Amino acid sequence: MNTEAPLKLCLLEDDPIMGESLCDRFELEGFRCDWYKTAHAAQPYIGNTDYAALISDIQLPDMSGAELYTQLQQEGRTIPPTLFITGFGSISDAVELLKRGAADYITKPFDLDTLVEKVRSVCRRPLREERTDEPTLGISAAMRSLEQTLCRVSEHGSTVLITGESGVGKEHAARFLHHCAARTGKSPFIAVNCGAIPEGLMEAELFGYEKGAFSGAIRTRRGVFEQADGGTLFLDEIGDMPPNMQVRLLRVIQERQVVRVGGETPLPLDLQLVCATHRDLKQMVGEGTFREDLYYRINVVHIKIPPLRERREDILWFTRLFLNEIDPENERHLLPSAEQRLLQQPWPGNLRELRHSIERACVLSAEPAISAATFDAETDHNPPTLDDPDLRERISLYERQIILESLRRHGFQMSETASELGISRKNLWEKMKKFGIEKG
Known part of the structure; x- marks a missing residue:
């Protein structure tokens, strides 16, 4: 007989039907669930009750989940691992909360089985702030904080843009992110300097080519996207990519698949894409030298590394x-x-x-x-x-x-x-x- 006490969850959801449905499901799964319809109702208990996880809608009637999370941090509360429920339009808010310490998020509409799986994962996860391993990006507060952010981001596979002056360690940060994400011990990390590839060779280098696609193509060759499948692709100096390649890269990111030069079959991709540059991409967008739609696609999570x-x-x-x-x-x-x-x-x-x-x-x-x-x-x-x-x-x-x-x-x-x-x-x-x- 299992005498272990059930884990307690704190649920913030103002919709009565959704709240009741979630509470019922959590209790069927063996959790105890305290349900609050407003942030103010829950606030006195968070940090003072032994909750295994906090599940909160980002949009609440009295304040947003983000505002509540900020208040709890400012008060120095011990916040349980937090999972946010968000609509499509609030994904950027959820990503920002991940950077500030939240454990995970899920978008509406969602499958209840998926939510339960995420909650179980969050309950088992130690707080990232409790990591005691040796620093790998530096010992300064800025770099330790950056490590925490990279670890959180790594769990979601979002496209990451790393910026900073030349030589600050952008590739080093990308490798750290890859290490945090490590799906298997053998997952590949492929680094490519876009500024070092001649424009005429870039398409074949990035996307690969089929045998006979052009003069000299005596065999089929996988591009770096295929080589990085299942792992991480690091595109350094993305600001040096010529406009025609920006169009192709945008399509690959949108469709999560690649077609080799001379080929017709789309090849699905499952990888973490990390881009980096020392240039001001926003300024380049204004000047018309970098595509605005590509900028927003690669800038889902922005990591800026300070100079030494x-x-x-x-x-x-x-x-x-x-x-x-x-x-x-x-x-x-x-x-x-x-x-x-x-x-x-x-x-x-x-x-x-x-x-x-x-x-x-x-x-x-x-x-x-x-x-x-x-x-x-x-x-x-x-x-x-x-x-x-x-x-x-x-x-x-x-x-x-x-x-x-x-x-x-x-x-x-x-x-x-x-x-x-x-x-x-x-x-x-x-x-x-x-x-x-x-x-x-």
């Missing part, structure tokens, strides 16, 4: 992370003077610039202890000339290390590595041959 200069507490955390990656034997360390110098820098190139500075310091420093002088050399107005054989050797070592690190990051995929380094595949092959790097 606005979260200086992350600088030394990332410095140690980069040092561990570059020097896994832990032979190098920074002197306090070097750390202070890093904290004083404006870092216009953000994390990318910081990492390159750490790599350069590891190569150029003759001692295990890296001093501030090593970083001062970056702004030296009278640097050694290239006639210095010592300098040439160090530069070659530095270049080889950067190429090797990039190859390893991308699993020795030539196209992705060349794209990250800003060089052609041919140039990459030549450099690998020059530095004696064999393809892994």
Whole structure:
């Protein structure tokens, strides 16, 4: 005999027929349900009663569910995992509430079985704010909050737009989102830099092609959308996508299916789409260089990553992370003077610039202890000339290390590595041959 007490639910629903129907169903499923028709009626009990979940309509007669949620947060109440019921026109409000801490939402009309399944899931879920795992996007309050938002968004598969200056870590954030969403341990993460693909090749790269679709198409090839099916597709620098490709991308997002170049069969897609840019897409829409309908399609959830200069507490955390990656034997360390110098820098190139500075310091420093002088050399107005054989050797070592690190990051995929380094595949092959790097 099961003596475990039933879980208690708090239901906010002003419609008497809907409220009674939901209460009856929840109790049939083994829950206890307290039903309130207004926010004011429920407010004294939320946080003071042991509710396993709060289920609230977004539209209530005395205040909106969003206003109630905000008030409870401002009062410092312990809010149970919250699921909002919303009409189609309020989906954007529900998504905003997810970013602020809500657990889930469901749109009207809905199937009762689906609602019950969501409620059971919400009741089992620990609050995201209670996560104790190590930070992966930084230790600043801004980045910890961003992690929480990404985790919540990952549960819904909504299209995400990540913006921020070059080098702030947009791809890193996309990978974090993918990790949170991870449907299986083998779900793919495919990253594509739209600005690095020649316009003439972009259609085939994104959507794939059938054998014989054009001269040189000697076999069928899957595009990146198909490759990312079941996982995450990250389209970086979406603002660089030419207008004709914007039209095709819009159709793929709307229809959730892709047709290869030269093909006729639509192929269904099930993936998380994440787009990113350092450009102002809203301004581009106004200028007519970016489609307005596409902008709203990819901007369902907007994540803005602040520049490194606005979260200086992350600088030394990332410095140690980069040092561990570059020097896994832990032979190098920074002197306090070097750390202070890093904290004083404006870092216009953000994390990318910081990492390159750490790599350069590891190569150029003759001692295990890296001093501030090593970083001062970056702004030296009278640097050694290239006639210095010592300098040439160090530069070659530095270049080889950067190429090797990039190859390893991308699993020795030539196209992705060349794209990250800003060089052609041919140039990459030549450099690998020059530095004696064999393809892994």
